[in-house]
Structure formats: C-alpha cells, structure tokens
Amino acid sequence: MTIVEFLNLSSADLLSRETLSVLLLSTISLIVLALGLNDHRGSRAKLPPLVKYKARPPRVAPGAQMLIPPLSIAQWPILGSTFDFLKDQAGFTCAAYEKYGSVFRVYIRGHVQAVVGKEHVRDIFLNPAFNFEEAVKDEYNLAEMIGTAQTRLEPHRLLAAILTPHVARFVPILSGVLTRGFDVGVGADLAAPRRVDNPPALVMDVLARATTVCFFGEELGTNAELIPVYQDFASSIGHFVARKSPMLALLPRVAKFWIWVKFNFYSPTAAYRETLLKHAMPIVHERRRQMAELGEEYERPVDSLQAYLNTVPPDEPVDEMELGTIMLVLIFFSIHTTTKRAIVCLYNLAKYPQFIEALLEEQEDVLGRDWADGSVGLDQLQRLVKLDSFIRECLRTSNRSIALPHKIVGMDGWELPGGYVLPKGTVVNINAEDLYYAPELQGPNPREFNAWRFVGTDKVASRIGPDMIVFGLGRHACPGRFFAVHELKLFVSLILKRYRVSFPPGAKPGDSGPLVFAPVGAAP
C-alpha cells in the first residue's frame, strides 16, 4: 500500500472488521511499547545514529571497533521512516547510501533492519549463517500459512521432481493456452484499437490459466470455479505477508499475533485446499484407474499433477492433504510473481516502442509466422536473444529498493568494513539500488532502460548471480525461474505478434493505468 492509498482509505475500510480488530490489538501493543518491552530500538532517544554496541558484545577481531552501523534519517516513534520510504523507495535508499555509505540501518514497517550494498550479496545468500526463513519468521511463518508445515513437502525438491524436468514439454502448451487467453481477454479478431482499463487483471487472467494448465492439466486449469482460487490464493496470503493493512504494516508484533489467530482459527488455506481437492480428486481417481487398467498403454497427460501421480505407488491411496498442499505451493509461488513481471514487460512495451521493430524481426526469423497455436519449441525460445535481453532488463529495473531480508543466525556478530558489527539476530537486506544500478555490474548508463543491454553477453534472463537476485541466489534460488522466463517470453512474443500496445491519448507513460491494444496493422 502506498502512502496515497493509505491516506485515501475510505471510512468503510477504516471500519472494516480487520482494521477494528487490528486497532484493538494495536492498543495492547502500544501499552507494551510504552512499557518499553518491545524491541523497536529505533527511537533517537534510545539509539543515537552511531553508538558503541555494549549489550551482549559480539566476538570481533582484536583491535576492531565495535560499532553498529548508523540508523537512517527521519525517525518517528513507531513509524520510523516507513512513510518516507514508501513515498519514494529509490530516493530514500539512495539518500541513505549517500549519507552513510554501503552499510546502514533503517527503521521501517516496525523493525530496525540493516541494509548492505552489492559487495555483500554473496555472503548473504551463500553463507548458511544468514537465513531467509528466520528473517520473515519474526512476522509470519510461511510454511504454516501455506500448509507445508503439516506435510513432509519441501518446495525445492518438489519442483525438481514435478516441474523442472517437464519444462521443455510445457512450452508448446503454454503458447496455445496464452493465445486462447488473449483471444478471450483482448479479442480474437480485433478490427480496431481496444482500450483495456485494467491491464494487470487481464495479465493475471491470461497467465493464471496458462500456468495452471501446465501444472494441473486442461480441465482443472480452465475450471471456472478454480480460476478465482488460482488468482486469489497468493494475494490472500500476500495480504498478511506484505502487511497491507496500515496497522499491520507498522506493528509487526501485533501483525504476527493477528496472523496466528487468523491462520489457526479461520485459515483461508484450508478452504482453498478443499475447493481444489473437490475438483481435482475425481480427475485423480480417473487417471489412476486408467493407469492401472492400461499400464504402459495409457497416454499420460503432460502436467505436474501427472508427474506427481507417477510417484505414488499403485497400491497406496493418494494423500489428499499432500496433494492439496502441492497444488497450493505451485499456485502460491508461481502466479503472482510471474504476473507482476509480465505486467512490467507489458508497460515497457508501451513505454519503449523503439525496440519493437527489432524484436519482431527476431521473432519472424526464429519462430516464423504461424507459431502461436502451440508449435513453438524450447530450442526456438532459447534463440530469441533480443527478447531475452529485453526481459532481463525489465527484471533488472523493476525491483524493490530494499529487498530479500536474511537474518544473522549462525554467528555472534557479522564484521563489516569500517569496523561495524551486526549482532546475531539482525535482519539484513540488500540495497537493490546499489546492485541494479552499478555500472560495473550492469554496464554503462545503468539508469537508462536499454533493451539490448545483455545481448552478446552470457547474462540470460534466468541467470542468477551477484548482479541479478530477482530469483534469489544460492541454495534457495527460485527453482521455477526457467519456467517463468519461458512463460514471459511467450507472453511478450504473443503481444508483439498480435498487438501494438500504447497509452491512451493524453495519458502520461507510466507503470500502471489503462492501455490501448491495437491490432497489428491498425496501429497508429
């Protein structure tokens, strides 16, 4: 939620059950605050910008100064710098960097947290002393929220078994379903330009169907009762994870308690799982019946659901809790993440039309003209190098400024240049501005959107490294990134093939708002 959205909350929002409940919890929290029992060590009175660290001194090399890094500007009680940060994330982060250097602390969204520059990325992602799950556990327990805590499922291993090996076979399926999605969402035989008022909703609809057809097959992927589950599950969890309510955003302890109450007494996850299973189980039974009856003769569907069923011994029943959770895991990690980046690609096509001609030329050279029906293959997608660079540039330029928190768990204190020490338990974020706009990592003029920035380099869109952490890095790096990039490539290719996207007359080019889809040939 931006500050503008916060200030524009209607009285209905303010009187909503959630806000009122949170207000009550907030009052309790304020009393706790007043008693000094919280850990918001951000107020000026308690923590001057640069202090000697005294309590529980961490182990440091002999002679090293024991300094914790400075706390950034504009501190308010409880709010810290939250609103300044939300108002202009990039400006706030760059100003703090300018003032304090590569390591500083911020007091945002109810926590004092550290922010470090690009030179520390490897440490944070590759050193097991830093832990992502522990960082977010202060606020919520994702495994409990999406249900994996009640099963033996490990998302990384799961995808290695039921998604990654099948990605090549999903490519033609994706192109077919995406084509149909655009037929419905924008129009199959568009004769004149059409204004789309809510492009993000269109993108979500098109991608949710395409993704879930690959995961669960045609019938479940296009099931009208399940489409809202695919679209809403992640945001229903994200509402809590991102702490969208202003009260939740500012009071992490209250938020944690609220999430605990919500997920222990009226878990939305259980309801979503039940709806999924209601539709999935008859299909599962039918597939297993045919597997048993026809054996090798059975033409097994190409989807992740079938890949999972192949692992269940024929004489054992399918564990419904496990299957339902697998479906939720796939939905949770894939749809919103990919949709968000597809929306960025869409608006960038409208903002930077100068790149379109070359993208189209490449498309016709590599794919020919009649590929959209599902005849495209993975090898062809891999030859779309200009498109790949365009997508990586979209990924590079669309990140949160302070991102990917990890908690120091495996050492008493982390020593940094300048004599600073971050004690065990500190949550450390990456300064994404420093990383994504450093010429030594990204090439010349990093603030400029250059679609061909990565052409002729080995930096493909799915390649992670200390210069690209949009998919994380190290042990927990996103296992769905190859699938996601293929999907983005097909999504952009289809738009290029069929439409010219622009902002409505008089509208300022930006990252949101209505767009005009003109059929190719009728473009202005």
Ligand code: HEM
């Ligand atoms: C553009 C789209 C996507 C983005 C930006 C993205 C980003 C991320 C990030 C940042 C992480 C955390 C990495 C870390 O902790 O180091 C992650 C983890 C994960 N992603 Fe993605 N992701 C995307 C698409 C997908 C898709 C399509 C799937 C397929 C289901 C997927 C499945 C997962 C899973 C299962 C994890 C957890 C891995 C673990 O905990 O070991 N993601 N993703």
